Amino acid sequence: MTPALELEALAVDFASDRGPITAVEDVSLRVLPGRTLCVVGESGSGKSVSILAAMGLLDPRRATVRAQGLRLGNVDLLTLTDDRRRALNGDRIAMVFQDPMTALNPYLRIGTQLTEVLDVHRKMAKNEATSQAIAMLRAVGISAPESRMRSYPHELSGGMRQRVVLAMALLCQPDVLLADEPTTALDVTIQAQVLQLIRDSQARTGMAVVLVTHDMGVVAHMADDVAVLYGGLVVERAPVADLFAAPRHPYTRALLASIPSAAQRGHRLQAISGVPPSPQARPPGCVFAPRCAFAAPICQTVRPVEETLADGRTVRCSRHADVLHG
Ligand SMILES: Nc1ncnc2c1ncn2[C@@H]1O[C@H](COP(=O)(O)OP(=O)(O)O)[C@@H](O)[C@H]1O
Ligand SMILES: [Mg+2]
Structure with a gap:
């Protein structure tokens, strides 16, 4: 193989x-x-x-x-x-670091950062990207993912941030x-x-x-x-x-x-x-x-x-x- x-x-x-x-x-x-x-x-x-x-x-x-x-x-x-x-x-190929903040932009909402990945790599339309991002946040165990999409990284705990980074890495x-x-x-x-x-x-x-x-x-x-x-x-x-x-x-x-x-x-x-x-x-x-x-x-x-x-x-x-x- x-x-x-x-x-x-x-x-x-x-x-x-x-x-x-x-x-x-x-x-x-x-x-x-x-x-x-x-x-x-x-x-x-x-x-x-x-x-x-x-x-x-x-x-x-x-x-x-x-x-x-x-x-x-x-x-x-x-x-x-x-x-x-x-x-x-x-x-x-995707990467998750020890410190989730190295992968997150502190000034952008979680949802913006996730949908951007699908825009860049998949040229995905906004609506579809949003629903895929929400589904991925749910898959990595984030509750109420729809409202989390509007959060900024600093509003999340360390564990939540690492889940978001993992979601971002797994999106594609x-x-x-x-x-x-x-x-x-x-x-x-x-x-x-x-x-x-x-x-x-x-x-x-x-x-x-x-x-x-x-x-x-x-x-x-x-x-x-x-x-x-x-x-x-x-x-x-x-x-x-x-x-x-x-x-x-x-x-x-x-x-x-x-x-x-x-x-x-x-x-x-x-x-x-x-x-x-x-x-x-x-x-x-x-x-x-x-x-x-x-x-x-x-x-x-x-x-x-x-x-x-x-x-x-x-x-x-x-x-x-x-x-x-x-
Ligand atoms: N940007 C850098 N410039 C110079 N030396 C570096 C740099 N990054 C890492 N090193 C050196 O490379 C070696 C391996 O580092 P690293 O891969 O970070 O180790 P670790 O196994 O702890 O992850 C270390 O001696 C480190 O000091
Ligand atoms: Mg190291």
């Missing part, structure tokens, strides 16, 4: 006074239609930058994006013109929804409701979901597949059950060991002793070597490549075979 979204060897450099900073060094991700890929990893590992690159939202004056491939279904995103690329956003039935910590700012009950809305919508439309999260409970609940990022690299990719049952990268192992029960909701990834490398000071060998319980001399000098194992998962570790028994 053709992946709904595929990133192959994505790299992103930011310009700085002291030369380019490689924020993302080598990230490959793929998600099939109807499936959910959870992306996990400590703060600064490159999750948001990878998502923004996939959306084409990085400022080209500051960021250089390179990749072997970047595809939305059969569409090659690397060779599209800027105009055609932009036209896909909010239509075939995108093939891919990218959600970057969409529920981090919400309380646990609302968080569960918003995640359920994403699942319901996925079940209806078969969209693929890429969900960035810190919460391993969310991973256990939502993921089909998981990608673990560390220091701008994907260090392991696996189906969720395989990853929880037998992590193969020492970082994944440490990550899972740092929570009492990986399947328990609400437990966040805890810091592993030591700090992740800054993009300006990545070690020459394996980026995780300075914090790794399994590090051998080879790990200090050789940057491991991503290897595909017999069971189909990928791992980036010279010593992955020792990790299972270590």
Whole structure:
């Protein structure tokens, strides 16, 4: 099956006074239609930058994006013109951020913002757009949606705003929804409701979901597949059950060991002793070597490549075979 979204060897450099900073060094991700890929990893590992690159939202004056491939279904995103690329956003691929206000205009009514999406992408007449927007607000659990259409963002609670943003993202039935910590700012009950809305919508439309999260409970609940990022690299990719049952990268192992029960909701990834490398000071060998319980001399000098194992998962570790028994 053709992946709904595929990133192959994505790299992103930011310009700085002291030369380019490689924020993302080598990230490959793929998600099939109807499936959910959870992306996990400590703060600064490159999750948001990878998502923004996939959306084409990085400022080209500051960021250089390179990749072997970047595809939305059969569409090659690397060779599209800027105009055609932009036209896909909010239509075939949509995004929900952690802070709903980044996606909402504080000066426009909710209804205006929702119907504009359908005007831009579908050239839909006002009346029809209004009724579709109302139906979508109802679908994401907003009561009295007709009167909510006239509200401004500041008149809504944080949970309501995130529902509105989700409604906006889902209006055109995108093939891919990218959600970057969409529920981090919400309380646990609302968080569960918003995640359920994403699942319901996925079940209806078969969209693929890429969900960035810190919460391993969310991973256990939502993921089909998981990608673990560390220091701008994907260090392991696996189906969720395989990853929880037998992590193969020492970082994944440490990550899972740092929570009492990986399947328990609400437990966040805890810091592993030591700090992740800054993009300006990545070690020459394996980026995780300075914090790794399994590090051998080879790990200090050789940057491991991503290897595909017999069971189909990928791992980036010279010593992955020792990790299972270590
Ligand atoms: N606009 C930017 N300019 C320079 N560096 C950036 C920029 N955005 C992010 N970075 C750096 O890129 C790295 C990855 O950031 P990010 O993707 O936001 O991490 P996270 O995994 O927490 O989402 C970090 O080291 C961050 O400091
Ligand atoms: Mg982030």
